[in-house]
Amino acid sequence: MQVALDQDTISLERYLEQLFAELIEDGHQFAVWRKPKSPFLQILVDKSGQTKRISPQLEELTTGFIIHPFVDQHDKKAYYLEADEYIKLDLSLPIETQLSISKTMDQDGKKAKSILNQFFLKKSSTKEALNKNFECSKIEFIKLVDKGIQAIKDGHLNKIVPAKMKKVALQESFDLVQSFKSLLNSYPNAFINFFHLPELGTWIGASPEVLIQTKGNEFYTMSLAGTQKALGDNPLKNAAWTQKEIEEQALVSRYIVDCFKKIRLREYEEIGPKTVLAGNLLHLRSDFKVNMATTNFPQLGTVMLELLHPTSAVCGMPRQAAFDFLSQHENLDRSLFAGFIGPVNVEGETSIYVNLRTAQIKNGAALLYAGAGVTEDSDPEKEWEETEMKCEIIGKHLNLNN
Numbered sequence: 001m002q003v004a005l006d007q008d009t010i011s012l013e014r015y016l017e018q019l020f021a022e023l024i025e026d027g028h029q030f031a032v033w034r035k036p037k038s039p040f041l042q043i044l045v046d047k048s049g050q051t052k053r054i055s056p057q058l059e060e061l062t063t064g065f066i067i068h069p070f071v072d073q074h075d076k077k078a079y080y081l082e083a084d085e086y087i088k089l090d091l092s093l094p095i096e097t098q099l100s101i102s103k104t105m106d107q108d109g110k111k112a113k114s115i116l117n118q119f120f121l122k123k124s125s126t127k128e129a130l131n132k133n134f135e136c137s138k139i140e141f142i143k144l145v146d147k148g149i150q151a152i153k154d155g156h157l158n159k160i161v162p163a164k165m166k167k168v169a170l171q172e173s174f175d176l177v178q179s180f181k182s183l184l185n186s187y188p189n190a191f192i193n194f195f196h197l198p199e200l201g202t203w204i205g206a207s208p209e210v211l212i213q214t215k216g217n218e219f220y221t222m223s224l225a226g227t228q229k230a231l232g233d234n235p236l237k238n239a240a241w242t243q244k245e246i247e248e249q250a251l252v253s254r255y256i257v258d259c260f261k262k263i264r265l266r267e268y269e270e271i272g273p274k275t276v277l278a279g280n281l282l283h284l285r286s287d288f289k290v291n292m293a294t295t296n297f298p299q300l301g302t303v304m305l306e307l308l309h310p311t312s313a314v315c316g317m318p319r320q321a322a323f324d325f326l327s328q329h330e331n332l333d334r335s336l337f338a339g340f341i342g343p344v345n346v347e348g349e350t351s352i353y354v355n356l357r358t359a360q361i362k363n364g365a366a367l368l369y370a371g372a373g374v375t376e377d378s379d380p381e382k383e384w385e386e387t388e389m390k391c392e393i394i395g396k397h398l399n400l401n402n
Protein backbone atom coordinates (compact mmCIF):
# COMPACT_ATOMS: atom_id res chain seq x y z
CA MET A 1 0.00 0.00 0.00
CA GLN A 2 1.36 3.40 -0.97
CA VAL A 3 1.10 5.91 1.85
CA ALA A 4 0.22 9.31 0.46
CA LEU A 5 1.25 12.29 2.55
CA ASP A 6 -0.70 14.91 0.69
CA GLN A 7 -3.21 17.18 2.43
CA ASP A 8 -1.67 16.90 5.84
CA THR A 9 1.91 17.05 4.76
CA ILE A 10 2.48 20.48 6.27
CA SER A 11 1.63 19.52 9.79
CA LEU A 12 3.45 16.19 9.66
CA GLU A 13 6.56 17.91 8.37
CA ARG A 14 6.39 20.63 10.99
CA TYR A 15 5.84 18.06 13.69
CA LEU A 16 8.81 15.93 12.63
CA GLU A 17 11.08 18.94 12.17
CA GLN A 18 10.29 20.22 15.62
CA LEU A 19 10.57 16.78 17.22
CA PHE A 20 13.91 15.95 15.55
CA ALA A 21 15.34 19.41 16.34
CA GLU A 22 14.34 19.15 20.02
CA LEU A 23 15.64 15.61 20.42
CA ILE A 24 18.95 16.40 18.74
CA GLU A 25 19.40 19.61 20.76
CA ASP A 26 18.68 17.73 23.98
CA GLY A 27 21.23 15.05 23.06
CA HIS A 28 18.65 12.22 23.05
CA GLN A 29 18.89 8.98 21.11
CA PHE A 30 15.93 8.12 18.89
CA ALA A 31 14.77 5.96 16.01
CA VAL A 32 11.93 6.53 13.55
CA TRP A 33 10.69 3.85 11.17
CA ARG A 34 7.92 2.66 8.92
CA LYS A 35 7.71 -1.05 8.20
CA PRO A 36 7.10 -2.34 4.66
CA LYS A 37 3.49 -1.82 3.52
CA SER A 38 2.56 -0.30 6.88
CA PRO A 39 0.60 2.95 7.29
CA PHE A 40 2.26 3.59 10.68
CA LEU A 41 5.20 5.78 11.47
CA GLN A 42 6.79 4.63 14.74
CA ILE A 43 9.06 6.78 16.90
CA LEU A 44 11.06 5.55 19.89
CA VAL A 45 13.07 7.86 22.15
CA ASP A 46 15.68 6.91 24.73
CA LYS A 47 16.22 9.83 27.10
CA SER A 48 18.74 8.16 29.42
CA GLY A 49 21.73 9.96 27.94
CA GLN A 50 23.62 6.65 28.07
CA THR A 51 24.80 4.57 25.14
CA LYS A 52 23.62 1.09 26.07
CA ARG A 53 25.14 -2.13 24.80
CA ILE A 54 23.29 -5.40 25.34
CA SER A 55 23.57 -9.10 24.49
CA PRO A 56 20.86 -9.68 21.90
CA GLN A 57 18.73 -12.13 23.94
CA LEU A 58 15.69 -10.78 22.14
CA GLU A 59 13.01 -12.50 24.22
CA GLU A 60 14.32 -10.90 27.42
CA LEU A 61 14.64 -7.33 26.20
CA THR A 62 12.27 -4.51 27.09
CA THR A 63 10.72 -2.53 24.21
CA GLY A 64 13.50 -0.93 22.21
CA PHE A 65 15.45 -0.49 18.98
CA ILE A 66 18.55 -2.57 18.26
CA ILE A 67 21.56 -1.44 16.24
CA HIS A 68 24.51 -3.69 15.44
CA PRO A 69 27.48 -2.86 13.19
CA PHE A 70 28.66 -5.16 10.40
CA VAL A 71 31.64 -6.34 12.45
CA ASP A 72 30.96 -8.38 15.55
CA GLN A 73 32.50 -6.78 18.58
CA HIS A 74 34.47 -9.20 20.74
CA ASP A 75 31.69 -9.33 23.35
CA LYS A 76 28.99 -9.77 20.62
CA LYS A 77 26.97 -6.90 22.04
CA ALA A 78 24.59 -4.62 20.16
CA TYR A 79 23.59 -1.00 20.81
CA TYR A 80 20.13 -0.63 22.27
CA LEU A 81 17.68 2.23 22.63
CA GLU A 82 15.12 1.69 25.38
CA ALA A 83 11.70 3.21 24.93
CA ASP A 84 11.31 6.09 27.36
CA GLU A 85 8.82 7.43 24.86
CA TYR A 86 7.03 5.63 22.02
CA ILE A 87 4.80 7.34 19.47
CA LYS A 88 2.79 5.68 16.70
CA LEU A 89 1.23 7.79 13.97
CA ASP A 90 -1.14 6.65 11.26
CA LEU A 91 0.15 8.33 8.12
CA SER A 92 -3.21 7.98 6.41
CA LEU A 93 -4.92 10.19 9.04
CA PRO A 94 -4.41 13.89 9.81
CA ILE A 95 -1.66 14.22 12.36
CA GLU A 96 -3.46 16.83 14.46
CA THR A 97 -6.22 14.33 15.24
CA GLN A 98 -3.65 11.95 16.75
CA LEU A 99 -1.48 14.22 18.86
CA SER A 100 -2.07 17.22 21.02
CA ILE A 101 0.25 19.56 19.22
CA SER A 102 1.60 22.13 21.63
CA LYS A 103 0.82 25.82 21.26
CA THR A 104 4.52 26.59 21.27
CA MET A 105 4.81 24.75 17.97
CA ASP A 106 6.97 26.80 15.66
CA GLN A 107 4.30 27.22 12.92
CA ASP A 108 6.48 27.89 9.89
CA GLY A 109 9.17 25.50 11.08
CA LYS A 110 11.98 28.02 10.49
CA LYS A 111 13.62 27.63 13.88
CA ALA A 112 13.57 23.82 13.80
CA LYS A 113 14.81 23.79 10.20
CA SER A 114 17.69 26.04 11.10
CA ILE A 115 18.67 23.85 14.09
CA LEU A 116 18.64 20.76 11.86
CA ASN A 117 20.55 22.47 9.06
CA GLN A 118 23.21 23.78 11.40
CA PHE A 119 23.59 20.31 12.85
CA PHE A 120 23.79 18.41 9.57
CA LEU A 121 25.67 20.92 7.45
CA LYS A 122 28.40 21.82 9.92
CA LYS A 123 31.79 20.48 8.89
CA SER A 124 34.58 19.11 11.01
CA SER A 125 37.82 19.04 9.09
CA THR A 126 39.58 16.30 11.08
CA LYS A 127 36.75 13.78 10.88
CA GLU A 128 36.21 14.59 7.25
CA ALA A 129 39.79 13.79 6.44
CA LEU A 130 39.47 10.42 8.15
CA ASN A 131 36.40 9.44 6.10
CA LYS A 132 38.11 10.31 2.87
CA ASN A 133 40.45 7.35 3.33
CA PHE A 134 37.57 4.96 2.89
CA GLU A 135 36.15 6.40 -0.30
CA CYS A 136 36.53 3.91 -3.10
CA SER A 137 37.29 4.73 -6.71
CA LYS A 138 35.93 2.67 -9.59
CA ILE A 139 39.43 1.30 -10.30
CA GLU A 140 39.93 0.20 -6.69
CA PHE A 141 36.50 -1.44 -6.55
CA ILE A 142 37.06 -3.31 -9.80
CA LYS A 143 40.43 -4.54 -8.49
CA LEU A 144 38.70 -5.78 -5.33
CA VAL A 145 36.06 -7.62 -7.37
CA ASP A 146 38.82 -9.17 -9.52
CA LYS A 147 40.56 -10.39 -6.37
CA GLY A 148 37.27 -11.86 -5.17
CA ILE A 149 36.70 -13.70 -8.45
CA GLN A 150 40.23 -15.07 -8.27
CA ALA A 151 39.70 -16.28 -4.68
CA ILE A 152 36.52 -18.05 -5.86
CA LYS A 153 38.36 -19.63 -8.82
CA ASP A 154 41.13 -20.74 -6.45
CA GLY A 155 38.49 -22.53 -4.38
CA HIS A 156 38.83 -20.36 -1.23
CA LEU A 157 35.33 -18.87 -1.52
CA ASN A 158 31.97 -19.60 -3.17
CA LYS A 159 30.70 -16.02 -3.04
CA ILE A 160 31.95 -12.65 -1.84
CA VAL A 161 30.18 -9.31 -1.33
CA PRO A 162 32.62 -6.40 -1.64
CA ALA A 163 31.27 -2.99 -0.66
CA LYS A 164 32.18 0.65 -1.13
CA MET A 165 31.42 4.00 0.42
CA LYS A 166 30.64 7.05 -1.69
CA LYS A 167 30.85 10.45 -0.06
CA VAL A 168 28.76 13.27 -1.47
CA ALA A 169 28.39 16.83 -0.13
CA LEU A 170 24.96 17.94 1.06
CA GLN A 171 23.58 21.11 -0.48
CA GLU A 172 22.74 24.14 1.65
CA SER A 173 19.11 23.38 0.84
CA PHE A 174 19.32 19.87 2.38
CA ASP A 175 16.07 19.19 4.19
CA LEU A 176 16.13 16.10 6.37
CA VAL A 177 12.38 15.81 6.84
CA GLN A 178 11.68 16.28 3.11
CA SER A 179 14.22 13.53 2.36
CA PHE A 180 12.64 11.21 4.89
CA LYS A 181 9.16 11.93 3.52
CA SER A 182 10.42 11.31 0.01
CA LEU A 183 11.69 7.86 1.08
CA LEU A 184 8.33 7.09 2.71
CA ASN A 185 6.47 7.93 -0.49
CA SER A 186 8.90 6.31 -2.92
CA TYR A 187 9.54 2.96 -1.23
CA PRO A 188 6.32 1.47 0.18
CA ASN A 189 7.92 -2.02 0.33
CA ALA A 190 11.00 -0.98 2.31
CA PHE A 191 11.81 -0.56 6.00
CA ILE A 192 12.24 3.22 6.06
CA ASN A 193 14.41 4.25 8.96
CA PHE A 194 16.10 7.22 10.50
CA PHE A 195 18.06 7.02 13.72
CA HIS A 196 20.31 9.27 15.70
CA LEU A 197 22.65 8.36 18.54
CA PRO A 198 25.17 11.00 19.59
CA GLU A 199 27.82 8.25 19.79
CA LEU A 200 27.01 6.40 16.54
CA GLY A 201 25.82 9.27 14.37
CA THR A 202 22.79 9.82 12.18
CA TRP A 203 21.62 7.31 9.58
CA ILE A 204 18.80 7.27 7.07
CA GLY A 205 17.80 4.29 4.93
CA ALA A 206 15.27 2.11 3.11
CA SER A 207 16.16 -1.53 3.71
CA PRO A 208 14.60 -4.26 1.55
CA GLU A 209 15.96 -7.17 3.64
CA VAL A 210 14.49 -8.75 6.78
CA LEU A 211 17.11 -10.53 8.86
CA ILE A 212 14.72 -12.02 11.41
CA GLN A 213 11.16 -11.28 12.38
CA THR A 214 9.01 -12.75 15.15
CA LYS A 215 5.35 -12.17 15.85
CA GLY A 216 3.45 -14.43 18.23
CA ASN A 217 4.60 -17.94 17.37
CA GLU A 218 5.74 -17.09 13.85
CA PHE A 219 9.38 -16.76 12.89
CA TYR A 220 10.30 -15.33 9.48
CA THR A 221 13.48 -14.74 7.51
CA MET A 222 14.33 -14.26 3.83
CA SER A 223 17.13 -14.82 1.37
CA LEU A 224 17.56 -11.84 -0.93
CA ALA A 225 20.11 -11.59 -3.74
CA GLY A 226 20.51 -10.98 -7.45
CA THR A 227 19.99 -7.47 -8.75
CA GLN A 228 18.74 -5.94 -11.97
CA LYS A 229 17.18 -2.63 -12.92
CA ALA A 230 13.37 -2.63 -12.96
CA LEU A 231 12.42 -1.77 -16.54
CA GLY A 232 9.18 -1.29 -18.43
CA ASP A 233 5.55 -1.18 -17.36
CA ASN A 234 5.50 -4.56 -15.70
CA PRO A 235 9.07 -5.15 -14.45
CA LEU A 236 8.13 -8.04 -12.14
CA LYS A 237 6.60 -10.00 -14.99
CA ASN A 238 9.27 -9.30 -17.56
CA ALA A 239 12.33 -10.02 -15.39
CA ALA A 240 14.68 -12.73 -16.64
CA TRP A 241 17.50 -13.96 -14.39
CA THR A 242 20.90 -15.27 -15.42
CA GLN A 243 22.45 -18.43 -14.07
CA LYS A 244 24.90 -16.26 -12.07
CA GLU A 245 22.07 -14.44 -10.28
CA ILE A 246 20.09 -17.62 -9.65
CA GLU A 247 23.15 -19.26 -8.09
CA GLU A 248 23.98 -16.15 -6.08
CA GLN A 249 20.53 -16.20 -4.47
CA ALA A 250 20.53 -19.98 -4.06
CA LEU A 251 23.71 -19.67 -1.99
CA VAL A 252 21.95 -17.31 0.43
CA SER A 253 19.01 -19.73 0.72
CA ARG A 254 21.38 -22.62 1.29
CA TYR A 255 23.04 -20.66 4.06
CA ILE A 256 19.69 -20.24 5.86
CA VAL A 257 18.85 -23.94 5.45
CA ASP A 258 22.31 -24.84 6.80
CA CYS A 259 21.59 -22.70 9.87
CA PHE A 260 18.29 -24.57 10.40
CA LYS A 261 20.18 -27.86 10.06
CA LYS A 262 22.78 -26.76 12.60
CA ILE A 263 20.06 -26.40 15.25
CA ARG A 264 18.23 -29.53 14.01
CA LEU A 265 15.17 -27.61 12.93
CA ARG A 266 13.45 -29.65 10.25
CA GLU A 267 9.99 -28.13 10.00
CA TYR A 268 10.09 -24.94 8.03
CA GLU A 269 8.23 -23.53 5.07
CA GLU A 270 10.27 -22.25 2.13
CA ILE A 271 8.51 -20.20 -0.53
CA GLY A 272 10.21 -18.94 -3.68
CA PRO A 273 12.43 -17.69 -5.10
CA LYS A 274 10.29 -14.97 -6.64
CA THR A 275 11.12 -11.60 -8.17
CA VAL A 276 10.55 -8.62 -5.87
CA LEU A 277 10.80 -4.87 -6.34
CA ALA A 278 13.07 -2.73 -4.12
CA GLY A 279 13.02 0.88 -5.28
CA ASN A 280 13.88 0.75 -8.95
CA LEU A 281 15.76 -2.54 -8.54
CA LEU A 282 14.58 -6.12 -8.76
CA HIS A 283 15.88 -8.94 -6.56
CA LEU A 284 15.24 -12.65 -6.14
CA ARG A 285 13.74 -13.54 -2.78
CA SER A 286 12.81 -16.72 -0.92
CA ASP A 287 10.73 -16.59 2.26
CA PHE A 288 11.25 -18.92 5.22
CA LYS A 289 8.64 -19.40 7.96
CA VAL A 290 8.73 -21.46 11.14
CA ASN A 291 6.07 -22.04 13.76
CA MET A 292 8.03 -21.60 17.00
CA ALA A 293 5.32 -23.32 19.08
CA THR A 294 4.97 -26.55 17.08
CA THR A 295 8.75 -26.84 16.65
CA ASN A 296 9.28 -26.00 20.33
CA PHE A 297 11.79 -23.25 19.55
CA PRO A 298 10.58 -20.20 21.52
CA GLN A 299 14.01 -18.55 21.25
CA LEU A 300 14.44 -19.07 17.52
CA GLY A 301 14.70 -15.31 16.90
CA THR A 302 17.77 -14.98 19.14
CA VAL A 303 19.37 -18.19 17.89
CA MET A 304 18.92 -17.35 14.20
CA LEU A 305 20.07 -13.75 14.67
CA GLU A 306 23.35 -15.08 16.01
CA LEU A 307 23.69 -17.69 13.25
CA LEU A 308 22.64 -15.51 10.33
CA HIS A 309 24.57 -12.29 10.82
CA PRO A 310 26.41 -11.44 8.61
CA THR A 311 24.46 -13.29 5.92
CA SER A 312 25.96 -14.34 2.64
CA ALA A 313 23.93 -11.51 1.05
CA VAL A 314 26.29 -8.97 2.64
CA CYS A 315 29.45 -10.95 3.43
CA GLY A 316 29.83 -14.12 1.37
CA MET A 317 30.30 -17.86 1.69
CA PRO A 318 31.81 -19.64 3.55
CA ARG A 319 31.11 -16.95 6.08
CA GLN A 320 34.42 -16.91 7.99
CA ALA A 321 36.58 -17.12 4.86
CA ALA A 322 34.53 -14.35 3.22
CA PHE A 323 34.77 -12.19 6.33
CA ASP A 324 38.56 -12.69 6.48
CA PHE A 325 38.85 -11.84 2.78
CA LEU A 326 36.96 -8.57 3.31
CA SER A 327 39.00 -7.69 6.41
CA GLN A 328 42.16 -8.15 4.40
CA HIS A 329 41.25 -6.63 1.03
CA GLU A 330 38.29 -4.26 1.44
CA ASN A 331 39.67 -0.93 2.57
CA LEU A 332 36.44 0.21 4.18
CA ASP A 333 35.06 0.79 7.64
CA ARG A 334 31.55 -0.53 7.00
CA SER A 335 30.46 0.87 10.36
CA LEU A 336 26.70 0.20 10.64
CA PHE A 337 26.28 -0.61 6.93
CA ALA A 338 25.39 -4.31 6.49
CA GLY A 339 24.88 -4.59 10.25
CA PHE A 340 21.36 -4.94 11.57
CA ILE A 341 18.74 -2.53 12.93
CA GLY A 342 15.14 -2.66 14.04
CA PRO A 343 12.43 -2.57 16.68
CA VAL A 344 12.47 -5.26 19.36
CA ASN A 345 9.40 -6.28 21.34
CA VAL A 346 7.36 -3.34 20.11
CA GLU A 347 3.68 -4.27 20.45
CA GLY A 348 4.67 -7.95 20.62
CA GLU A 349 6.73 -7.90 17.42
CA THR A 350 10.43 -7.92 16.64
CA SER A 351 11.49 -6.92 13.12
CA ILE A 352 15.20 -6.78 12.50
CA TYR A 353 16.48 -5.70 9.08
CA VAL A 354 19.86 -5.78 7.40
CA ASN A 355 21.09 -2.19 7.30
CA LEU A 356 21.24 -1.81 3.50
CA ARG A 357 20.40 1.09 1.17
CA THR A 358 21.57 3.47 3.85
CA ALA A 359 23.54 6.66 4.35
CA GLN A 360 25.24 8.27 7.28
CA ILE A 361 24.73 12.03 7.46
CA LYS A 362 27.94 13.52 8.76
CA ASN A 363 29.95 16.74 8.53
CA GLY A 364 27.88 18.25 5.73
CA ALA A 365 28.01 15.09 3.64
CA ALA A 366 26.15 11.85 3.00
CA LEU A 367 28.21 8.68 3.18
CA LEU A 368 26.41 6.23 0.89
CA TYR A 369 27.23 2.54 1.20
CA ALA A 370 26.59 -0.36 -1.18
CA GLY A 371 27.86 -3.84 -1.91
CA ALA A 372 27.40 -6.38 -4.70
CA GLY A 373 27.30 -10.17 -4.63
CA VAL A 374 30.21 -11.58 -6.63
CA THR A 375 30.40 -15.12 -7.94
CA GLU A 376 32.79 -16.80 -10.38
CA ASP A 377 30.84 -15.44 -13.38
CA SER A 378 30.70 -11.81 -12.23
CA ASP A 379 31.58 -8.95 -14.56
CA PRO A 380 33.49 -6.39 -12.37
CA GLU A 381 32.26 -3.42 -14.40
CA LYS A 382 28.64 -4.50 -13.91
CA GLU A 383 29.18 -4.99 -10.17
CA TRP A 384 30.43 -1.40 -9.97
CA GLU A 385 27.35 -0.16 -11.83
CA GLU A 386 25.18 -2.15 -9.44
CA THR A 387 26.73 -0.41 -6.42
CA GLU A 388 26.16 2.95 -8.13
CA MET A 389 22.47 2.12 -8.61
CA LYS A 390 22.18 0.99 -4.99
CA CYS A 391 23.76 4.24 -3.73
CA GLU A 392 21.27 6.21 -5.82
CA ILE A 393 18.31 4.62 -4.04
CA ILE A 394 19.02 6.85 -1.02
CA GLY A 395 21.27 9.42 -2.71
CA LYS A 396 18.63 10.75 -5.03
CA HIS A 397 16.41 11.66 -2.09
CA LEU A 398 19.07 13.65 -0.23
CA ASN A 399 19.42 16.64 -2.55
CA LEU A 400 23.14 16.11 -3.04
CA ASN A 401 25.86 18.07 -4.78
CA ASN A 402 27.02 15.74 -7.53
Ligand SMILES: C=C(O[C@H]1C=CC=C(C(=O)O)[C@@H]1O)C(=O)O
Pocket (backbone or CB within 6 Å): 161, 209, 224, 225, 226, 227, 283, 312, 313, 314, 356, 357, 369, 370, 371, 372, 373, 374, 390
Ligand atom coordinates in the same frame (compact mmCIF):
# COMPACT_ATOMS: atom_id res chain seq x y z
C1 LIG B 1 24.78 -5.68 -0.40
C2 LIG B 1 23.68 -5.12 -0.86
O1 LIG B 1 22.60 -5.84 -1.33
C3 LIG B 1 22.49 -7.24 -1.09
C4 LIG B 1 21.04 -7.56 -1.06
C5 LIG B 1 20.35 -7.82 -2.23
C6 LIG B 1 21.03 -8.02 -3.43
C7 LIG B 1 22.40 -8.07 -3.45
C8 LIG B 1 23.14 -8.32 -4.72
O2 LIG B 1 22.52 -8.55 -5.76
O3 LIG B 1 24.35 -8.23 -4.71
C9 LIG B 1 23.21 -7.99 -2.20
O4 LIG B 1 23.52 -9.28 -1.80
C10 LIG B 1 23.49 -3.67 -0.88
O5 LIG B 1 22.39 -3.20 -1.15
O6 LIG B 1 24.47 -2.93 -0.58
